Every structure is written in structure tokens, then in C-alpha cells.
Amino acid sequence: MSVSKLVFAPLSYTGWGSLEQLVPEVKKYAPTKILVVTDPLLADIGLAKRVTDPLEENGFDVTLYTEVVPEPPLETGEKLVTFTREGKFELVIGVGGGSAMDLAKLAAVLASHEGPVADYLNLSGSKHIEHKGLPKILIPTTSGTGSEVTNISVLSLESTKDVVTHDHLLADVAIVDPELTVSVPPKVTAATGIDALIHAVEAYLSVNASPTSDGLALQAIRLIARSIRTAVKEGENKQARIDMSNGSYIAGLAFFNAGVAGVHALAYPLGGQFHISHGESNAVLLPYVMGYIRKSCTTRMADILNALGGNSAYLSDDQASYHCVEELVRLVKDVGIPQSLSEFNIPESALESLTQDGVKQKRLLARSPLPLGEEDIRKIYRSAFEGRIVEAE
Structure with missing residues (x-):
């Protein structure tokens, strides 16, 4: 019989209303500064505030980063990683579809590494991920990518795509609340x-x-x-x-x-x-x-x-x-x-x-x-x- 290796994210909450678990989970890390990565549409329609408002009401210093685009190019990942390194954040939360979550976990891990994101790409990179980086919580607002439970961050290149992949990219906490998907067109x-x-x-x-x-x-x-x-x-x-x-x-x-x-x-x-x-x-x-x-x-x-x-x-x-x-x-x-x-x-x-x-x-x-x-x-x-x-x- 062949041997199968099975890996799962450490902790997941699923079900209608599970977003209520966010603040208790954040408190376990006692972060001074939190980075929330989302896309501009979710910020515009107020969905991102369902994450940031409870955190701010509980006294956390929250920075909302919205420079996320669909099928994010490598340059977008580079920019966010640099922002995260310079911001001295202690926790990263990704809110949105696969692009936002992929970028969030990429930033959380590479914040504790040196060099450009390109050095860590699967097909062409020369460096390897060695540190777990910052803790990360991933919150999907679409039902599709599965990024909240995988160890992959996908980036678009000039004519194709490549990934950064390592088990350190797994979420520390995934919160899968179907209520957040109701507004998806x-x-x-x-x-x-x-x-x-x-x-x-x-x-x-x-x-x-x-x-x-x-x-x-x-x-x-x-x-x-x-x-x-x-x-x-x-x-x-x-x-x-x-x-x-x-x-x-x-x-x-x-x-x-x-x-x-x-x-x-x-x-x-x-x-x-x-x-x-x-x-x-x-x-x-x-x-x-x-x-x-x-x-x-x-x-x-x-x-x-x-x-x-x-x-x-x-x-x-x-x-x-x-x-x-x-x-x-x-x-x-x-x-x-x-x-x-x-x-x-x-x-x-x-x-x-x-x-x-x-x-x-x-x-x-x-x-x-x-x-x-x-x-x-x-x-x-x-x-x-x-x-x-x-x-x-």
C-alpha cells in the first residue's frame, strides 16, 4: 500500500457567522500592529469593515492595504512584501478571494526573509523559504479558491503564472463564513x-x-x-x-x-x-x-x-x-x-x-x-x- 502525506491548516472555523471567532483568535497573538490585505471593491462596499471595525473596537492598530488586483502580477507581490517588511507588522489578515489571500500569506512569510519575491518562485527562483514569518489569518469572501487551506501563492508573470509554495504559507487560522459570500455577483x-x-x-x-x-x-x-x-x-x-x-x-x-x-x-x-x-x-x-x-x-x-x-x-x-x-x-x-x-x-x-x-x-x-x-x-x-x-x- 502506498504512503500518503496529509497536511491540513492548523485551525479552521466554518459555518454561518463564524467571523465572530476573529477577535478571540487575534487576541491570542496580542499583536501591536495588524495588516489587513483586501481588494478595493471589498473596501468600497464595506465588507472589509466587518473585519477591521471589530478589531479597532477592541483596541488593535489596524492598517488596511487595498492595492490588490485579480490575478496579481509579480510586481504587486513585491510591493506588498516591501510594505509589510517596512511596516513592522505582527499579524497579517487576508480578506477576499484567492488574490487577496495569496498575497497576504506571501507577505506574512516573506516579511521575515530577504531578497525579492522573484527569488522564491517555483520555476525560476534560487532561494528557499526558511522561516515561518508572521502569523496569518485568512478569511475567504468567495467560494472557490481554497487558498485559505493551501500552501501556495500564485503570481502572474509576463505570459504565464508561477507560485511560491511552502508549508509555512499555510494559514494559522482560516475563517470560512458563507455569510460573507452573499454579495458576490x-x-x-x-x-x-x-x-x-x-x-x-x-x-x-x-x-x-x-x-x-x-x-x-x-x-x-x-x-x-x-x-x-x-x-x-x-x-x-x-x-x-x-x-x-x-x-x-x-x-x-x-x-x-x-x-x-x-x-x-x-x-x-x-x-x-x-x-x-x-x-x-x-x-x-x-x-x-x-x-x-x-x-x-x-x-x-x-x-x-x-x-x-x-x-x-x-x-x-x-x-x-x-x-x-x-x-x-x-x-x-x-x-x-x-x-x-x-x-x-x-x-x-x-x-x-x-x-x-x-x-x-x-x-x-x-x-x-x-x-x-x-x-x-x-x-x-x-x-x-x-x-x-x-x-x-
Whole structure:
């Protein structure tokens, strides 16, 4: 029997109203200065004040940092790390989607290190993380990224993405309160929700899957599949938001331990070159990657079909895997995400540069149940451009 390494964030609070645990947890660290990292929209709509006001009311010195952008480029990370080092903060809180949380944990850890962020990148960096850095609390306001329970910070480069990764980037405390997601607009709910679903799907199909990650992944798929359409159409539906929040959190635990693979590997260049959101980049590629690798994992895709709400009881695994891909196509379409790269105005001329950048994502590609080489990646991008699912030969 193979050995599985399982890692989880030290402490998590989940459930409606769990934000009430923030002040008691902050008090345990007795910080003099707190840095809260969020995006300008959350500050504008007053959601960030739900974090900063209770802290200030309890006498904490809070600095709100809002220079966060979607798919943050390396320069944004460099700027925040410098700000954190110079500010002499003692606790970092990340509030928002994946970008805010990724930047917050990056700043917390690299505040105690020297040199630029670029030196710590996975693909090209030469330095290694050695210190835990500042304590960090992560509070998601979307149901999608799972950043609150992973050890990765994703940054956009000129034409692709890279990560800083180390277990020191894990949150000391994660607070997952679905009440904070009610104001998320339909388009973002759809993109982040499909992203969470993909985390679970790819974790279940990963070559690094384990019985523990399998259980988490299938439950995440069940929760998201039964609630995402309602969450998109009825943003204030409490149960749908609770299901999506729990599904995203559990999917994060699953993919952190089993990993994601081909969908994410090919989505990184798409986001890097054309600045399509991470969720949409993943969503548009999902059916094409799953269709291409289908024959390598038919039994597991039959399981996924059942978790999606289908029924494989009277089907062969091969038939069920076809139905699984069809259901994923239907789900992406139902929540309003474009069905092909051409619908995102990606030119055909870009397919080769996407392929060349996709090949570089070896950390992710290594987890695919079907090994994906350069020609495989080229075929998948072509099929996603044309809106036509093809299978590996």
C-alpha cells in the first residue's frame, strides 16, 4: 500500500457567522500592529469593515492595504512584501478571494526573509523559504479558491503564472463564513464555484489521490453540484451559499493533499497571456481536458458522475465517463461561462504560445492520470478553441 502525506491548516472555523471567532483568535497573538490585505471593491462596499471595525473596537492598530488586483502580477507581490517588511507588522489578515489571500500569506512569510519575491518562485527562483514569518489569518469572501487551506501563492508573470509554495504559507487560522459570500455577483459566483469543483475533480483523478482526499473530493463535488446553479441565480439563498462555502473549503483540503493537474496547468498560460480570470480559465478548459483524458480514468469518472447527481448503476464505466464529461459541459454552460477559447476572443495564432507555456507546468502535469506531452497539450488547446471535444489516441 502506498504512503500518503496529509497536511491540513492548523485551525479552521466554518459555518454561518463564524467571523465572530476573529477577535478571540487575534487576541491570542496580542499583536501591536495588524495588516489587513483586501481588494478595493471589498473596501468600497464595506465588507472589509466587518473585519477591521471589530478589531479597532477592541483596541488593535489596524492598517488596511487595498492595492490588490485579480490575478496579481509579480510586481504587486513585491510591493506588498516591501510594505509589510517596512511596516513592522505582527499579524497579517487576508480578506477576499484567492488574490487577496495569496498575497497576504506571501507577505506574512516573506516579511521575515530577504531578497525579492522573484527569488522564491517555483520555476525560476534560487532561494528557499526558511522561516515561518508572521502569523496569518485568512478569511475567504468567495467560494472557490481554497487558498485559505493551501500552501501556495500564485503570481502572474509576463505570459504565464508561477507560485511560491511552502508549508509555512499555510494559514494559522482560516475563517470560512458563507455569510460573507452573499454579495458576490453571479459571474464571480459561477467562475469561483466551477474553480472549486475543478479542485475536487482533479484531486479525485490525481495520481496522488488517497482515501482521505477521495472522500473530501467526492463530498465537495456533491455539495457544489447541487448548489452552484442556485447560488448563481439566487445569490441570497442561504443554503446554497452554505453548500458552496463548505464545498469550496473541502475541495481545498482535497486538492492541497492530492494536487490538481491538466486543467490548472493549461489554465495558467491562458490567464497569464490574456488575463482571463483564474476561475474562467479553468472552467472553459474543464470539458476539453476531461474529454481528452477520459479513457485513462473511466472508473473514477463514473464515481464523479454519481457525485454530480447522475447515476452510473446501469452503465459501463466507459459509458458513465462519457456522461460525466457531458454533465460537466452542461454545468459550465448552465452557469453562464463561455464554451470555447474563441468565445473569449483568444486568437488561433495564440495556440502555439499557449502550448509552449503549458508544457512548462511540470509540477501540475505530473499529477495527471494520463501523461500529457507537448502534442497532447496542443490538441487540447485546439479542441478548446474549436469547441469540439477530442480524445487521446
